[in-house]
Amino acid sequence: MSNEILGLQPTTVWKYFDEICQIPRPSKKEEKIIAYLLETGKKLGLETKRDAAGNVLISKPATKGKENITPVIFQSHMDMVCEKNNDTVFNFNTDAIQPCIDGEWIRAKGTTLGADDGIGMAIALALLEDKTIEHGPFECLFTVDEETGLTGAIALEKNFLQGKMLLNLDSEDDGQFFIGCAGGKNTIAKIDYERQPVPSNSVPFKITVKGLKGGHSGDDINKGLGNAVKILNRVLYKGTYSFDIAIAHIAAGNLHNAIAREGIAVVVVAAEKSEPFKNFVEEFNLIVKKELRITDPDVTITIEKTDMPQYIMDDFTQSDLIDALYACPHGVLAMAQDIEGFVETSTNLASVKMNDTQVTVTTSQRSSVESKKEDAANMLASLFGLINADIEHTDGYPGWTPNPQSEVLNVLKQAYTNLFKKDPLVLAIHAGLECGIIGEKYPGMDMISYGPTLRGVHSPDERLLIESVSHVWDLTVEFLRILK
Numbered sequence: 340m341s342n343e344i345l346g347l348q349p350t351t352v353w354k355y356f357d358e359i360c361q362i363p364r365p366s367k368k369e370e371k372i373i374a375y376l377l378e379t380g381k382k383l384g385l386e387t388k389r390d391a392a393g394n395v396l397i398s399k400p401a402t403k404g405k406e407n408i409t410p411v412i413f414q415s416h417m418d419m420v421c422e423k424n425n426d427t428v429f430n431f432n433t434d435a436i437q438p439c440i441d442g443e444w445i446r447a448k449g450t451t452l453g454a455d456d457g458i459g460m461a462i463a464l465a466l467l468e469d470k471t472i473e474h475g476p477f478e479c480l481f482t483v484d485e486e487t488g489l490t491g492a493i494a495l496e497k498n499f500l501q502g503k504m505l506l507n508l509d510s511e512d513d514g515q516f517f518i519g520c521a522g523g524k525n526t527i528a529k530i531d532y533e534r535q536p537v538p539s540n541s542v543p544f545k546i547t548v549k550g551l552k553g554g555h556s557g558d559d560i561n562k563g564l565g566n567a568v569k570i571l572n573r574v575l576y577k578g579t580y581s582f583d584i585a586i587a588h589i590a591a592g593n594l595h596n597a598i599a600r601e602g603i604a605v606v607v608v609a610a611e612k613s614e615p616f617k618n619f620v621e622e623f624n625l626i627v628k629k630e631l632r633i634t635d636p637d638v639t640i641t642i643e644k645t646d647m648p649q650y651i652m653d654d655f656t657q658s659d660l661i662d663a664l665y666a667c668p669h670g671v672l673a674m675a676q677d678i679e680g681f682v683e684t685s686t687n688l689a690s691v692k693m694n695d696t697q698v699t700v701t702t703s704q705r706s707s708v709e710s711k712k713e714d715a716a717n718m719l720a721s722l723f724g725l726i727n728a729d730i731e732h733t734d735g736y737p738g739w740t741p742n743p744q745s746e747v748l749n750v751l752k753q754a755y756t757n758l759f760k761k762d763p764l765v766l767a768i769h770a771g772l773e774c775g776i777i778g779e780k781y782p783g784m785d786m787i788s789y790g791p792t793l794r795g796v797h798s799p800d801e802r803l804l805i806e807s808v809s810h811v812w813d814l815t816v817e818f819l820r821i822l823k
Contacts, residue, residue, distance in 0.1 A: 408475025
Protein backbone atom coordinates (compact mmCIF):
# COMPACT_ATOMS: atom_id res chain seq x y z
CA MET A 340 0.00 0.00 0.00
CA SER A 341 2.94 2.34 0.61
CA ASN A 342 3.84 2.37 -3.09
CA GLU A 343 0.58 4.05 -4.07
CA ILE A 344 1.08 6.66 -1.34
CA LEU A 345 4.59 7.40 -2.61
CA GLY A 346 3.21 8.24 -6.04
CA LEU A 347 1.28 11.24 -4.70
CA GLN A 348 2.31 14.92 -4.88
CA PRO A 349 4.11 16.64 -3.27
CA THR A 350 6.46 13.65 -3.28
CA THR A 351 8.63 14.60 -0.30
CA VAL A 352 5.65 15.20 1.99
CA TRP A 353 4.16 11.79 1.19
CA LYS A 354 7.55 10.11 1.55
CA TYR A 355 7.82 11.38 5.10
CA PHE A 356 4.19 10.58 5.88
CA ASP A 357 4.73 7.00 4.73
CA GLU A 358 7.84 6.70 6.91
CA ILE A 359 6.00 8.14 9.92
CA CYS A 360 3.20 5.56 9.47
CA GLN A 361 5.78 2.79 9.90
CA ILE A 362 6.79 4.02 13.36
CA PRO A 363 4.64 3.16 16.43
CA ARG A 364 3.94 6.38 18.36
CA PRO A 365 1.23 6.07 21.00
CA SER A 366 1.00 8.92 23.47
CA LYS A 367 3.67 8.64 26.19
CA LYS A 368 5.49 6.02 24.09
CA GLU A 369 7.19 8.25 21.52
CA GLU A 370 10.74 6.89 21.92
CA LYS A 371 10.88 5.48 18.36
CA ILE A 372 9.55 8.60 16.65
CA ILE A 373 11.90 10.78 18.73
CA ALA A 374 14.84 8.68 17.54
CA TYR A 375 13.60 8.96 13.95
CA LEU A 376 13.35 12.76 14.15
CA LEU A 377 16.80 13.11 15.70
CA GLU A 378 18.29 10.88 13.01
CA THR A 379 16.48 12.75 10.23
CA GLY A 380 17.74 16.11 11.46
CA LYS A 381 21.27 14.69 11.60
CA LYS A 382 20.99 13.28 8.04
CA LEU A 383 19.85 16.68 6.76
CA GLY A 384 22.87 18.32 8.40
CA LEU A 385 20.68 20.62 10.50
CA GLU A 386 20.99 21.70 14.14
CA THR A 387 18.84 19.23 16.08
CA LYS A 388 18.13 19.01 19.79
CA ARG A 389 15.67 17.52 22.25
CA ASP A 390 14.61 18.67 25.69
CA ALA A 391 14.05 16.68 28.87
CA ALA A 392 10.41 15.96 27.98
CA GLY A 393 11.32 14.51 24.57
CA ASN A 394 10.31 17.48 22.42
CA VAL A 395 12.52 17.76 19.33
CA LEU A 396 13.59 21.00 17.61
CA ILE A 397 15.26 21.05 14.18
CA SER A 398 16.51 24.44 12.93
CA LYS A 399 17.19 25.55 9.35
CA PRO A 400 19.15 28.71 8.60
CA ALA A 401 17.86 31.29 6.11
CA THR A 402 18.61 31.17 2.42
CA LYS A 403 21.02 33.84 1.17
CA GLY A 404 19.62 37.34 1.50
CA LYS A 405 16.81 36.37 3.87
CA GLU A 406 18.78 36.26 7.11
CA ASN A 407 16.96 39.23 8.66
CA ILE A 408 13.41 37.96 8.11
CA THR A 409 11.34 37.24 11.24
CA PRO A 410 12.27 33.73 12.49
CA VAL A 411 9.37 31.26 12.24
CA ILE A 412 8.40 28.04 14.06
CA PHE A 413 6.41 25.24 12.42
CA GLN A 414 4.88 23.11 15.17
CA SER A 415 3.30 19.65 15.14
CA HIS A 416 2.92 16.80 17.62
CA MET A 417 4.45 13.32 17.43
CA ASP A 418 1.86 11.14 19.13
CA MET A 419 -1.39 9.76 17.73
CA VAL A 420 -4.72 8.57 19.07
CA CYS A 421 -4.70 4.76 19.06
CA GLU A 422 -8.21 3.51 18.27
CA LYS A 423 -9.17 0.39 16.35
CA ASN A 424 -12.30 -1.56 15.52
CA ASN A 425 -12.98 -4.48 17.84
CA ASP A 426 -12.54 -6.98 15.02
CA THR A 427 -9.16 -5.54 13.97
CA VAL A 428 -6.06 -7.36 15.23
CA PHE A 429 -3.47 -4.64 15.76
CA ASN A 430 -0.84 -3.68 18.35
CA PHE A 431 -0.17 0.07 18.35
CA ASN A 432 3.05 -0.48 20.32
CA THR A 433 4.66 -2.60 17.61
CA ASP A 434 2.68 -2.56 14.35
CA ALA A 435 2.91 -0.14 11.42
CA ILE A 436 -0.18 1.79 10.36
CA GLN A 437 -1.42 0.55 6.96
CA PRO A 438 -2.45 3.60 4.91
CA CYS A 439 -4.33 3.11 1.66
CA ILE A 440 -5.99 5.28 -0.98
CA ASP A 441 -9.79 5.32 -0.92
CA GLY A 442 -10.94 7.59 -3.74
CA GLU A 443 -10.02 11.16 -2.78
CA TRP A 444 -8.91 10.12 0.70
CA ILE A 445 -6.15 8.31 2.57
CA ARG A 446 -7.36 6.07 5.39
CA ALA A 447 -5.99 3.14 7.42
CA LYS A 448 -7.13 -0.47 7.64
CA GLY A 449 -9.30 -0.75 10.76
CA THR A 450 -7.37 1.78 12.84
CA THR A 451 -6.82 5.49 13.24
CA LEU A 452 -4.59 6.81 10.47
CA GLY A 453 -2.47 9.07 12.65
CA ALA A 454 -2.64 11.94 10.14
CA ASP A 455 -3.46 13.85 13.31
CA ASP A 456 -0.72 14.99 13.41
CA GLY A 457 1.50 12.80 11.23
CA ILE A 458 0.75 14.91 8.17
CA GLY A 459 1.81 18.05 10.04
CA MET A 460 5.10 16.37 10.88
CA ALA A 461 5.55 15.26 7.26
CA ILE A 462 5.04 18.80 5.95
CA ALA A 463 7.56 20.15 8.46
CA LEU A 464 10.18 17.54 7.55
CA ALA A 465 9.67 18.21 3.84
CA LEU A 466 10.29 21.92 4.48
CA LEU A 467 13.52 21.04 6.27
CA GLU A 468 14.72 18.88 3.36
CA ASP A 469 13.70 21.13 0.46
CA LYS A 470 16.61 23.14 -1.00
CA THR A 471 14.55 25.04 -3.60
CA ILE A 472 12.46 27.20 -1.24
CA GLU A 473 13.43 30.79 -0.45
CA HIS A 474 12.95 31.37 3.27
CA GLY A 475 14.07 33.14 6.38
CA PRO A 476 15.33 31.24 9.43
CA PHE A 477 12.85 28.70 10.74
CA GLU A 478 12.55 25.94 13.30
CA CYS A 479 10.39 22.83 13.34
CA LEU A 480 9.12 21.87 16.78
CA PHE A 481 7.79 18.35 17.34
CA THR A 482 6.08 17.90 20.72
CA VAL A 483 5.27 14.73 22.65
CA ASP A 484 2.04 13.62 24.28
CA GLU A 485 -0.37 16.16 22.85
CA GLU A 486 -3.32 13.78 22.79
CA THR A 487 -3.41 12.69 26.43
CA GLY A 488 -2.53 15.86 28.30
CA LEU A 489 -0.40 18.22 26.16
CA THR A 490 2.43 17.42 28.56
CA GLY A 491 5.12 18.05 25.95
CA ALA A 492 3.96 21.63 25.47
CA ILE A 493 3.52 22.04 29.22
CA ALA A 494 7.12 20.90 29.85
CA LEU A 495 8.58 23.02 27.03
CA GLU A 496 11.56 25.01 28.27
CA LYS A 497 11.27 28.78 28.02
CA ASN A 498 14.52 29.30 26.10
CA PHE A 499 14.12 26.30 23.81
CA LEU A 500 12.62 28.29 20.91
CA GLN A 501 14.06 31.28 19.07
CA GLY A 502 11.25 32.00 16.59
CA LYS A 503 8.77 34.86 16.96
CA MET A 504 5.92 33.46 14.85
CA LEU A 505 4.45 30.00 15.38
CA LEU A 506 2.46 28.14 12.74
CA ASN A 507 0.72 25.13 14.26
CA LEU A 508 0.15 22.39 11.65
CA ASP A 509 -2.58 20.58 13.59
CA SER A 510 -5.87 21.88 12.19
CA GLU A 511 -8.21 19.85 10.03
CA ASP A 512 -9.89 22.08 7.45
CA ASP A 513 -8.13 23.24 4.28
CA GLY A 514 -8.84 26.93 3.71
CA GLN A 515 -9.58 27.66 7.36
CA PHE A 516 -7.19 29.49 9.68
CA PHE A 517 -7.61 29.22 13.42
CA ILE A 518 -6.54 32.02 15.74
CA GLY A 519 -8.02 30.78 19.03
CA CYS A 520 -8.97 27.54 20.77
CA ALA A 521 -10.77 26.14 23.78
CA GLY A 522 -9.17 25.18 27.05
CA GLY A 523 -10.04 21.86 28.64
CA LYS A 524 -9.88 19.58 31.66
CA ASN A 525 -11.16 16.16 32.66
CA THR A 526 -13.47 15.23 35.53
CA ILE A 527 -13.14 11.62 36.67
CA ALA A 528 -15.57 9.88 39.03
CA LYS A 529 -14.71 6.63 40.83
CA ILE A 530 -17.52 4.61 42.38
CA ASP A 531 -16.80 1.71 44.73
CA TYR A 532 -19.13 -1.29 44.63
CA GLU A 533 -19.54 -4.61 46.37
CA ARG A 534 -19.47 -7.91 44.53
CA GLN A 535 -22.54 -10.06 45.08
CA PRO A 536 -23.18 -13.71 44.16
CA VAL A 537 -25.19 -14.37 41.01
CA PRO A 538 -28.80 -15.31 41.88
CA SER A 539 -29.81 -18.84 41.06
CA ASN A 540 -31.93 -19.46 37.98
CA SER A 541 -30.28 -16.52 36.16
CA VAL A 542 -29.60 -16.19 32.45
CA PRO A 543 -26.44 -14.29 31.37
CA PHE A 544 -26.44 -11.94 28.38
CA LYS A 545 -23.81 -9.86 26.64
CA ILE A 546 -25.08 -6.55 25.21
CA THR A 547 -22.95 -4.82 22.57
CA VAL A 548 -23.22 -1.33 21.10
CA LYS A 549 -21.13 -0.84 17.95
CA GLY A 550 -21.10 0.80 14.53
CA LEU A 551 -21.01 4.39 15.80
CA LYS A 552 -18.71 6.83 14.04
CA GLY A 553 -17.24 8.34 17.18
CA GLY A 554 -15.01 11.31 16.53
CA HIS A 555 -13.14 14.18 18.14
CA SER A 556 -14.68 15.35 21.40
CA GLY A 557 -14.01 18.97 20.41
CA ASP A 558 -14.42 19.27 16.66
CA ASP A 559 -17.32 16.80 16.43
CA ILE A 560 -19.19 17.49 19.66
CA ASN A 561 -21.87 19.58 17.92
CA LYS A 562 -22.65 17.05 15.17
CA GLY A 563 -25.24 14.99 17.07
CA LEU A 564 -23.17 11.81 16.91
CA GLY A 565 -24.25 8.84 19.01
CA ASN A 566 -22.42 8.10 22.25
CA ALA A 567 -21.97 4.42 23.14
CA VAL A 568 -21.97 5.11 26.89
CA LYS A 569 -25.31 6.92 26.74
CA ILE A 570 -26.90 4.32 24.45
CA LEU A 571 -25.71 1.34 26.48
CA ASN A 572 -26.87 3.00 29.67
CA ARG A 573 -30.36 3.46 28.25
CA VAL A 574 -30.52 -0.32 27.84
CA LEU A 575 -29.26 -0.86 31.39
CA TYR A 576 -31.63 1.73 32.85
CA LYS A 577 -34.69 0.09 31.33
CA GLY A 578 -33.31 -3.34 32.12
CA THR A 579 -32.79 -2.47 35.78
CA TYR A 580 -36.16 -0.90 36.44
CA SER A 581 -38.35 -3.06 34.20
CA PHE A 582 -36.63 -6.45 34.15
CA ASP A 583 -34.51 -6.49 37.36
CA ILE A 584 -31.27 -7.20 35.53
CA ALA A 585 -27.98 -7.20 37.45
CA ILE A 586 -24.75 -5.85 35.97
CA ALA A 587 -21.68 -8.06 36.06
CA HIS A 588 -19.47 -5.99 33.78
CA ILE A 589 -19.59 -2.75 31.80
CA ALA A 590 -17.01 -1.17 29.50
CA ALA A 591 -17.81 1.61 27.01
CA GLY A 592 -15.71 4.29 25.37
CA ASN A 593 -11.97 4.61 25.63
CA LEU A 594 -10.15 7.94 25.35
CA HIS A 595 -11.09 11.21 27.07
CA ASN A 596 -10.85 13.16 23.81
CA ALA A 597 -12.90 10.78 21.66
CA ILE A 598 -16.69 10.34 21.49
CA ALA A 599 -17.45 6.78 22.64
CA ARG A 600 -17.97 4.45 19.64
CA GLU A 601 -18.41 1.02 21.23
CA GLY A 602 -19.53 -0.51 24.50
CA ILE A 603 -20.38 -3.85 26.10
CA ALA A 604 -22.18 -4.96 29.23
CA VAL A 605 -22.60 -8.40 30.74
CA VAL A 606 -25.81 -8.77 32.76
CA VAL A 607 -27.89 -11.51 34.31
CA VAL A 608 -31.67 -11.69 34.44
CA ALA A 609 -34.12 -14.13 36.01
CA ALA A 610 -34.99 -16.94 33.60
CA GLU A 611 -38.69 -16.01 33.43
CA LYS A 612 -37.77 -12.44 32.37
CA SER A 613 -34.97 -13.35 29.98
CA GLU A 614 -37.06 -13.57 26.83
CA PRO A 615 -38.97 -10.30 27.43
CA PHE A 616 -35.67 -8.54 28.16
CA LYS A 617 -34.10 -9.93 25.00
CA ASN A 618 -37.12 -8.75 23.01
CA PHE A 619 -36.80 -5.27 24.53
CA VAL A 620 -33.14 -4.97 23.49
CA GLU A 621 -33.92 -6.08 19.95
CA GLU A 622 -36.76 -3.55 19.71
CA PHE A 623 -34.59 -0.83 21.22
CA ASN A 624 -31.99 -1.51 18.55
CA LEU A 625 -34.55 -0.48 15.93
CA ILE A 626 -35.44 2.65 17.91
CA VAL A 627 -31.81 3.80 18.14
CA LYS A 628 -31.17 3.04 14.47
CA LYS A 629 -34.10 5.30 13.63
CA GLU A 630 -32.91 8.04 15.99
CA LEU A 631 -29.40 8.04 14.49
CA ARG A 632 -30.28 7.21 10.90
CA ILE A 633 -28.58 10.38 9.65
CA THR A 634 -25.49 10.71 11.83
CA ASP A 635 -24.76 7.03 12.61
CA PRO A 636 -26.62 4.79 10.16
CA ASP A 637 -24.48 1.75 11.03
CA VAL A 638 -25.22 1.71 14.78
CA THR A 639 -26.21 -1.71 16.10
CA ILE A 640 -27.23 -3.02 19.52
CA THR A 641 -26.99 -6.79 19.90
CA ILE A 642 -27.82 -9.20 22.70
CA GLU A 643 -26.55 -12.76 22.98
CA LYS A 644 -26.20 -15.50 25.58
CA THR A 645 -22.78 -15.60 27.24
CA ASP A 646 -20.85 -17.38 29.98
CA MET A 647 -22.16 -17.07 33.52
CA PRO A 648 -20.19 -14.40 35.43
CA GLN A 649 -18.79 -15.08 38.89
CA TYR A 650 -20.19 -11.96 40.52
CA ILE A 651 -22.57 -9.05 39.99
CA MET A 652 -22.61 -5.44 41.20
CA ASP A 653 -24.60 -4.70 44.34
CA ASP A 654 -28.11 -3.33 43.74
CA PHE A 655 -27.56 0.01 45.46
CA THR A 656 -24.45 0.96 43.46
CA GLN A 657 -25.98 -0.26 40.21
CA SER A 658 -28.99 1.98 40.70
CA ASP A 659 -26.80 4.98 41.55
CA LEU A 660 -24.51 4.38 38.59
CA ILE A 661 -27.16 4.09 35.90
CA ASP A 662 -29.08 7.06 37.30
CA ALA A 663 -25.93 9.22 37.28
CA LEU A 664 -24.97 8.14 33.75
CA TYR A 665 -28.49 8.88 32.56
CA ALA A 666 -28.36 12.36 34.10
CA CYS A 667 -24.79 13.02 32.97
CA PRO A 668 -24.76 15.65 30.19
CA HIS A 669 -23.00 15.01 26.92
CA GLY A 670 -22.60 17.51 24.10
CA VAL A 671 -22.81 21.27 23.69
CA LEU A 672 -23.51 23.24 26.86
CA ALA A 673 -23.29 26.75 25.36
CA MET A 674 -22.66 28.44 22.02
CA ALA A 675 -20.42 31.48 21.79
CA GLN A 676 -22.19 34.82 22.04
CA ASP A 677 -19.68 36.71 19.86
CA ILE A 678 -18.82 34.14 17.13
CA GLU A 679 -21.79 32.80 15.22
CA GLY A 680 -21.94 29.01 15.05
CA PHE A 681 -18.96 28.49 17.39
CA VAL A 682 -19.25 26.09 20.34
CA GLU A 683 -18.23 27.87 23.54
CA THR A 684 -18.59 25.12 26.16
CA SER A 685 -19.10 21.37 25.96
CA THR A 686 -18.69 18.14 27.87
CA ASN A 687 -17.91 14.64 26.62
CA LEU A 688 -19.07 11.53 28.51
CA ALA A 689 -15.97 9.68 27.35
CA SER A 690 -15.89 6.29 29.03
CA VAL A 691 -17.07 3.99 31.79
CA LYS A 692 -14.76 1.18 32.90
CA MET A 693 -15.09 -1.42 35.63
CA ASN A 694 -12.66 -3.54 37.63
CA ASP A 695 -13.24 -5.92 40.54
CA THR A 696 -13.96 -3.17 43.08
CA GLN A 697 -14.63 0.10 41.29
CA VAL A 698 -16.29 1.77 38.32
CA THR A 699 -14.47 4.74 36.71
CA VAL A 700 -16.36 7.32 34.66
CA THR A 701 -14.26 9.78 32.65
CA THR A 702 -15.67 13.02 31.30
CA SER A 703 -13.96 15.87 29.44
CA GLN A 704 -14.94 19.55 29.53
CA ARG A 705 -13.92 22.23 27.02
CA SER A 706 -14.57 25.96 26.83
CA SER A 707 -13.10 29.08 25.26
CA VAL A 708 -14.11 30.88 28.48
CA GLU A 709 -12.00 29.78 31.45
CA SER A 710 -14.72 30.39 34.05
CA LYS A 711 -17.24 28.37 32.01
CA LYS A 712 -14.77 25.48 31.74
CA GLU A 713 -14.50 25.43 35.53
CA ASP A 714 -18.27 25.73 35.86
CA ALA A 715 -18.83 22.72 33.61
CA ALA A 716 -16.28 20.65 35.50
CA ASN A 717 -17.93 21.57 38.81
CA MET A 718 -21.34 20.57 37.41
CA LEU A 719 -20.00 17.09 36.61
CA ALA A 720 -18.35 16.83 40.02
CA SER A 721 -21.60 17.82 41.72
CA LEU A 722 -23.59 15.24 39.77
CA PHE A 723 -21.33 12.32 40.65
CA GLY A 724 -20.89 13.66 44.16
CA LEU A 725 -24.59 12.96 44.70
CA ILE A 726 -23.78 9.23 44.55
CA ASN A 727 -20.73 9.66 46.80
CA ALA A 728 -18.20 9.07 44.05
CA ASP A 729 -14.58 10.08 44.55
CA ILE A 730 -13.96 13.01 42.19
CA GLU A 731 -10.69 13.94 40.52
CA HIS A 732 -10.01 16.88 38.20
CA THR A 733 -7.01 16.95 35.89
CA ASP A 734 -4.96 20.14 35.75
CA GLY A 735 -6.25 20.90 32.28
CA TYR A 736 -4.84 23.38 29.83
CA PRO A 737 -5.57 27.01 28.92
CA GLY A 738 -7.41 28.34 25.92
CA TRP A 739 -5.88 30.63 23.32
CA THR A 740 -7.38 34.11 22.95
CA PRO A 741 -7.86 35.22 19.31
CA ASN A 742 -5.88 38.17 17.94
CA PRO A 743 -7.54 39.35 14.68
CA GLN A 744 -4.68 41.88 14.16
CA SER A 745 -2.02 39.16 14.12
CA GLU A 746 0.87 39.69 11.66
CA VAL A 747 1.23 35.97 10.95
CA LEU A 748 -2.50 35.88 10.15
CA ASN A 749 -2.19 38.79 7.72
CA VAL A 750 0.79 37.25 5.90
CA LEU A 751 -0.79 33.79 5.67
CA LYS A 752 -4.04 35.34 4.40
CA GLN A 753 -2.08 37.19 1.73
CA ALA A 754 -0.31 33.97 0.72
CA TYR A 755 -3.68 32.20 0.48
CA THR A 756 -5.20 34.96 -1.64
CA ASN A 757 -2.15 34.96 -3.94
CA LEU A 758 -2.56 31.26 -4.62
CA PHE A 759 -6.31 30.63 -4.56
CA LYS A 760 -7.78 34.05 -5.49
CA LYS A 761 -10.20 34.02 -2.56
CA ASP A 762 -10.13 34.70 1.17
CA PRO A 763 -9.70 31.95 3.76
CA LEU A 764 -12.08 31.55 6.68
CA VAL A 765 -10.65 32.86 9.95
CA LEU A 766 -12.08 31.08 12.98
CA ALA A 767 -11.55 29.84 16.49
CA ILE A 768 -11.66 26.09 17.18
CA HIS A 769 -13.39 24.19 19.98
CA ALA A 770 -10.64 21.59 20.10
CA GLY A 771 -7.58 22.07 22.29
CA LEU A 772 -4.36 23.17 20.64
CA GLU A 773 -0.89 23.54 22.08
CA CYS A 774 -0.86 27.21 21.10
CA GLY A 775 -2.49 28.28 24.38
CA ILE A 776 0.24 26.62 26.44
CA ILE A 777 3.10 27.77 24.22
CA GLY A 778 1.70 31.31 24.27
CA GLU A 779 1.82 31.31 28.08
CA LYS A 780 5.48 30.26 28.03
CA TYR A 781 6.45 32.65 25.23
CA PRO A 782 4.44 35.86 25.78
CA GLY A 783 3.99 37.82 22.58
CA MET A 784 4.41 34.76 20.33
CA ASP A 785 2.34 35.44 17.19
CA MET A 786 0.46 32.22 16.40
CA ILE A 787 -1.89 30.62 13.90
CA SER A 788 -3.10 27.07 13.21
CA TYR A 789 -3.92 25.51 9.84
CA GLY A 790 -3.65 22.21 8.01
CA PRO A 791 -5.11 19.86 5.39
CA THR A 792 -8.62 18.43 5.59
CA LEU A 793 -9.12 15.54 8.01
CA ARG A 794 -12.35 13.81 8.95
CA GLY A 795 -13.23 11.19 11.57
CA VAL A 796 -10.14 11.92 13.66
CA HIS A 797 -9.71 9.96 16.89
CA SER A 798 -11.64 7.06 15.32
CA PRO A 799 -10.90 4.28 12.80
CA ASP A 800 -12.86 6.37 10.30
CA GLU A 801 -10.02 8.94 10.27
CA ARG A 802 -9.20 10.01 6.72
CA LEU A 803 -7.07 12.64 5.00
CA LEU A 804 -8.15 14.48 1.84
CA ILE A 805 -5.31 13.99 -0.65
CA GLU A 806 -5.78 17.22 -2.63
CA SER A 807 -5.72 19.37 0.51
CA VAL A 808 -2.16 18.30 1.33
CA SER A 809 -0.76 19.93 -1.81
CA HIS A 810 -2.82 23.06 -1.03
CA VAL A 811 -1.26 23.36 2.42
CA TRP A 812 2.22 22.69 1.07
CA ASP A 813 1.90 25.37 -1.60
CA LEU A 814 0.45 27.80 0.96
CA THR A 815 3.34 27.23 3.36
CA VAL A 816 5.95 27.72 0.66
CA GLU A 817 4.23 30.94 -0.47
CA PHE A 818 4.09 32.16 3.13
CA LEU A 819 7.84 31.72 3.50
CA ARG A 820 8.44 33.45 0.16
CA ILE A 821 6.49 36.64 0.96
CA LEU A 822 7.32 36.96 4.67
CA LYS A 823 9.23 40.22 5.23
